Amino acid sequence: MSTVTNGATSPRATPLRSGEKRLTEKRGHAEINANVVHVREEGFDVYGEEDGNAQIKYRTMVWWKAAALMLAETVSLGILSIPSVFASIGMVAGCILVIGLGIIATATGYVIGSFKLRYPHVHNMADAGEILAGPIGREILGAAQVIFIIFLCGSHVLTGLIAFDTITNGASCSVVWAAVTAIICFLFTLPRTLDGISYLSVVSFISIISAIFITMIGVGVAGHQGTVAVTSHLAFAPAFLAVTDIIFAYAGHVAFFTFIAEMKEPEDFPKALYALQITDTTLYLIVGIVVYAYTGANTVSPALGNTGVTLRKVAYGIALPTIIIAGVINGHVCAKLIFIRIFRRKGVHSRHMTSHSWTGWLTWAAICTAIWALAFVIAEVIPFFNDLLGVISSLFAAWFTYGISGIFWFHMTPRSERWTTARQKANTIFWSGIILMGAFIMVGGLYASIQSILDGYRNGGFPGPFTCANQGLV
Template structure:
């Protein structure tokens, strides 16, 4: 991977030589980058927009969807659905802004390069983005290891120590992460999205046909009375609970940390909006309809994930079983992006970086194993990965889902922010995006930290414990 300040120098693998005189880029620039990449033995820039769409869907159609019924149970119908729709609108607008910025700076290879250029070629922004990329992705890999262990605990009735299940998931993750190109990972993503879709469908069927839920997030059936839904938060809902529910929704709608890497491996990056449109169509349905169905039938008993609230054990196992596939494959996607960042820092312009050599593959496997190993440690030592997801939403998504793209918009249009009605509206929207990011970074981060402190003050599972973590 390139160093900040060297991104435009000739000779760096996969990097553009220079910008056009007017500071813009053209399709010809990407054609040149693709031609340069295709001279290597291992070719990265090979994804079509269709494969990119599958990769996006595989990344986004995930277990976090099944936490949204709980968010609705905290917020109620009105604030909950409004939050989802606003998050969807921000997702589309910021993703399009990101793509336009990358089209102007085609040498961007990851979110770190994006931050470097968005903040005026700042080395500090590059270093900050690098730390945030590694921290965000490795913690998420830990979350997927923990989720995999929960699934195996649930399906096997805790037949083994939970640490054993975590080790199994870690080893499986390393194997699935072995491909060096995202084009190959996109094939797995098709299967991942299909399995998660099947899991969601089974959940909705089972939630509808069973008599009542069993296990709730705060109390079990029937201690809170008959299942009911409500338009607004119930009396007694705290600020921390409400904001954590908002962060839960925000986390689901902010995957852009991976998008620059996805775009950099497309054969025609200018086609990315087509892939994005497919993802948006899938997301607007899956991110709202299943959570709404879950809230309708689970009501105040909704848990995160919603599978845990199902009253019939066989229903819970049948629907939850399919989640093992997207859990591991999504972890592999995050691992691939993270490993590439580290790998190209190590290999630089060496021939091993783009060749099938023993050294090249040895370093790749070593980097991948280290990433999953650190993720495994995270999965074992944190008390509640749900709260840590809220922390990710506040600390990381505030930048990678909001602030970065508001700054990028300013860089793109700083000479014409209010040059017409349409541009003025978009400027005001991006100002709102910036303020939303700052809000998540301030009060949102406070709420996430308070929730984690609360976890530590109560009874927590010891690190590397064998305790049953089945839902």
């Protein structure tokens, strides 16, 4: 999807840096050249000029490290629900939705990258909200991003608890395993830059791929265990709840601004985005088709539970790194949002951002502690956590992954240029549809998730808070 830029000259414009000149020479496209010029016109870089005096340098990632982070954050837990989605809505609908939503997620991710190039000071959704709607937009989108990510961290605490309980047959109180998961995540969140975590992301990706392959081999050896439906006839609420699982599997966009901000060359972000979307869409299709083809109507979620007891323990043991590391990435993004908010004012950042000062490190550690303490409490206190996560995802992932990119596109495209050519008319119609899609997903997802919570209370299917009962898969 093309992004139209405004080539007007501003008195605040500054000369292109050497990296920007290389980009212009390398690509040679007028649209990209105008876009890069506009980067310097619209604002400051979030981390400023990282000269030799900076003890902590943030913009150190090459594109493949950003891709590794995005893969670890996106694929980790999302892939585990895909086979049960296929079991709910059928093989054909499952394949169509995985491919269709994946293509749209690629387009929306590209627009997020374009928005970041246009406004280099944008580090998170709060910054983007300020551009769109002033201080009110900043507070609304900033709060939404923090709430959403903390609940994502809570989902990793809960999944870690289930993994430990499954591996040990509930050898200890499940609250202990939740605390262990939260503490480990906290410790790995302490590094201040994403560059080091990107290496852990490679381990995370290998971990989840290995666990999934063990599961697929296990169900293949066990043979066909249930009938496979090509299509399904579900009521709206359960069908849409399954669709939200696919949307959640593509919900990594909430962290894209932070990832781009720490890249050496932000204009390389499309490479990382395409690597992510091609890989995760392919994996979702393979895992969904293979596991559902063998387990049929007996498919359970998370997908690692579809094998026998021994293989299930092995798969969860191998998957533990990705459960931890993907949670760490989300926690880091949330902590960095708050940290930047504290130490950056009107483009001027405090020395505590780039130095090993006591104030900087104690603030960072306190923020990380608060995030993982909240994640632990939320995961333990709320008896219908998974359904509540569905509510949160409907409220926020629908917009962060899809709807808000349409708003970004309209903000970057002047009214006078939206209907000038056939391509621009198609773009305008498409991005209008994306905004409506975000609104529809939000309303439909809220209805389906709330209905599921009510059904759970009627059936008495929710555990109590801080329970020691074994929550592992048996």
